[in-house]
Amino acid sequence: MSYARQMLDTYPRTLNVDVGMLAAAIDALSDCAQACNADNAADLGEPDVTEMARCIRLCLDCVDVCTATAGVISRQVEYDAGLTRPLLEACVAICRSCGDECERHAHMQHCRVCAEACRRCERACRELLDALK
Amino acid sequence: MSYARQMLDTYPRTLNVDVGMLAAAIDALSDCAQACNADNAADLGEPDVTEMARCIRLCLDCVDVCTATAGVISRQVEYDAGLTRPLLEACVAICRSCGDECERHAHMQHCRVCAEACRRCERACRELLDALK
């Protein structure tokens, strides 16, 4: 069981969603940030980095947005739709763009793994968004 | 002239907005993150921290969202509305909530200064959003 899940079991929230779904989103966001950081590093080591410039840029955006969102939803004791909804929408958007770009060069194993992390994170954020409606 | 402005003058972008407005937003986002980090530290040093819990939480959200947004819009060589718009909307929302909360205890000088940084950032993000329409 991840720390996110263990922690969510220890204190009350008014963010009225299933604790398993919330923990899954936090885990997917952390994992996606980790994968994008690593993919980025791997892209920078490729023989033709110019070819990877867009992938690097999207991975960097994905790290920034996923890290911020993980922080914010970990703190959402009190639900603030005005903040949480657009933030999750931004996550869905960047995970999709970054996942698409990584899939375009899935012949590189690091991009294939990263695409998978982005897809999983996109799905988890979308599910949380739907549950918050 | 801030580094953001000096840098934006040195390379081309397709993010079709006035360079001065973009630099003002990046500066306001950095300043707001700095102010919220400091306000947070000051809140934790108050005699009654329980009273400040909401303010601390909102300042932390504000640091996370502003830092991520500054990174993303610094990298927006290619404009991605699906990402940039909700991210700026999330910024506007958290800067408003955090600014309102800080204003509620503006008798503490650190909260008064922080409220001002939040208001300025909210305005800069709103202007950028309007320009991107």
Place this chain on the structure above:
Amino acid sequence: MSYARQMLDTYPRTLNVDVGMLAAAIDALSDCAQACNADNAADLGEPDVTEMARCIRLCLDCVDVCTATAGVISRQVEYDAGLTRPLLEACVAICRSCGDECERHAHMQHCRVCAEACRRCERACRELLDALK
């Protein structure tokens, strides 16, 4: 297998340490940041937040330092002792302080879980430091 480990298997580095040890450090750093973010949120929800002020401050430092270190060591294709060593030392120091503070109020379950994440991260960073000597 974590994304960090899967990714490290896909590209060459000159950071001359066992890939399992490096992946374990990256995972422990991510987990610790996640646990400290959550503990922080839980502390802010306690009836007496004043009592938790030091814990909150240390958790915030721990999130910042662990997140930065995870990013840096994910990118260490080329080993830079001048950067990596003091950064890992800073991690060891904050994980110890934060772990000690969390243990002081281990009667709160969220602090007990967080202390465990800090201890594991301190150990993983220390092992990596020793291996880099």
Place this chain on the structure above:
Amino acid sequence: MSYARQMLDTYPRTLNVDVGMLAAAIDALSDCAQACNADNAADLGEPDVTEMARCIRLCLDCVDVCTATAGVISRQVEYDAGLTRPLLEACVAICRSCGDECERHAHMQHCRVCAEACRRCERACRELLDALK
């Protein structure tokens, strides 16, 4: 006057250094993170990105370390040498490496500006380190 300076004037600390020096370090760290974020984006837009790979990597490390350090020293109400010293040493190291690399291609204006931000941040962190001895 920067927000860092305005805020530091509003609350007591035991970090026994001149408030002007502390504010200068926080400002230099924020500015350096901003410049490195922008330089990074500019590098990714150069015709030959492969040539810029090392610069990109160092800029990313510099953003991560400077952002974390700005957060930590903003919160240093209580001085913790075990954390602050190695963290500032890590900053000095990455600012020097990143500044050197940027200077190597100072014919690109964005790298020249970034080198200047790195030099200024290296100096500010070194001065703070000396004052903390």
